Amino acid sequence: MPDPSVADHRTRVRQALTPLPGPVEVPLAGARGRVLAADVVAAVAVPPFDHAAMDGFAVRAADIGSVPVELPVTGVVAAGDPVPALQAGTAIRIMTGAELPPGADLVVPFEWTAGSDPVRVLETAAAGRHVRRRGEDVDAGEVAVPAGTTLGPAHVGLLASVGHRTVPVRPRPRLGVLSTGAELVNGDVPDSNSATIAAAAAGLGAEVTCFGPVGDDPAAFRARLRDAAAASDLVVTTGGISAGDHDVVKAVLRDEPGFWFGKVAQRPGRPQGFGVLDVDGRAVPVLTLPGTPVAAYGAFLLYGRDALAVLAGDPAGAPVRRVRLGAPVHAGDRTVLLPGVYDDNGHVVPLPGHAGHSQRLLARAEVLLVVPPLGRTLEAEAIEVLDL
Known part of the structure; x- marks a missing residue:
């Protein structure tokens, strides 16, 4: 049986999630960067008089x-x-x-x-x-800012001008990040995965807590995972899901009801896993990613970004952004993630070099090109890109 596609795994993750209950009311001073959960109607006109x-x-x-x-x-x-x-x-x-x-x-x-x-x-x-004239900018009773708007400083100012001190926003998902591997615990290898994913998730509006690293002992991992799940709306683990002797994540979770582990038709990051853990009667999704830093980051952008978007109120997941290629790219039989930059025309081109493991190359990139498995050379077509 062929490996499931990136689209298949995205669908698997999205369909298992539901938006968090809400909305929550927050003061305008803390509303920047939040997403409106409902239309906000002007309580007063702007201007209030001629x-x-x-x-x-x-x-x-x-x-x-x-x-x-x-x-x-x-x-x-x-x-x-x-x-x-x-x-x-x-x-x-x-x-x-x-x-x-x-x-x-x-x-x-x-x-x-x-x-x-x-x-x-x-x-x-x-x-x-x-x-x-009175109401020339916004009239009383008119929608001042529509639901779904990510609030910037100008939106906050407008909301204040139409008579609001608080606004209803979507809840921020709580993300628990749990890295695994004895080499991380004993300090032989720095835990870059937690740092990278935490930074990416915070930029997506999540409230992030890192619970790792944890070693390769199943009992220790199980206990730490339970702590993370109890305090989170989504848990992301890195490492321990391949076929090695010390793949602790897979060993602990593969027999849990509804958990899936397998290979997705992508490079890098072929090993993937996902399931929903029952923690004291609360269903907590757990997204398990590879341990290689470039693969972990790419997989988080493909699947974790989608999961956070659903939890925050977008059942369709994160929006897909497409940009035209500025140079030919060969598409094989798997989705390939390539670090890329914008050229002078605003098109995207891959950076030269080996992308599978180089964090330095990834740090030079502006986007990840999501090259679809079309089995041919792509010329000037528009493809999905993931902002880094």
Whole structure:
């Protein structure tokens, strides 16, 4: 039987997961980078009232139909001041942001006038000139920011301006990262997998805790895995899933109901595994990845990114981004992950060198090219890329 494809394994992972319950309400100060769980409707209009867009004089258009014309000045209004009504045939000196006096329908900028009282208006204009109308930007009751938006500083400012102090956002999945291998525990090899995956997951909005490294003793691994699962919504393990004598992850989990271990038609990272662990009545998905650093990182971007997206509220998983190739790439019978960069045209090209194990090569890359198993040379086609 042929190895399952990358698409098959992605589907396996997605279909076993459901979005976390939510939403959660967070203050605006902590909302940057969060994803809105529902449309946010403006509680107040922006602007909240008609106001002057420039410093000048509030007048009636009917009073400056022919210019020049002199109008007595009956008051001064700055932002926040009480607003007197404008009488026909008069003007009120007004500052930018001040509420437009009742009776006025335009603002004549200072540059169009001479004198101060009476003011001599030198240019005419139609009603509405230099006035920002109530609700011109966002009206009360209008959707200010739609559900699914990843909030940036400008969104946060807009939400504050329409009268909100808190917003409903999707919960952040809790990710537990558990690396395995005696060589990591005794310090012979640094635990780069935990560092890489934790950094990638944090960039995807997860709350990350590292529970490793743990050695090759099954009892010790089982206990550490249970600790990780009890505190997480998703656990990612690295190492211990191939066919060696010390593959502790596979040894502990292969007999658990619903766990799958096998080979996926990809390079690097052919050995993969996935299942759902019952921890005190709570179903916790466990994604088991290879131990080779480049394979572990690539597999996390392929499958862990999808899993976090589903848990955060996107049942379809993470969006797929495609970019046109800038150089020919040979596609074989397996999906191949190649470190790549953008060329001067914004297309992607693979970096020269062996990609299967070189973390240095991966660190030079901007994206991973996901070369599909089409069995031919790809020229200028658009292929999936994974941001690094």
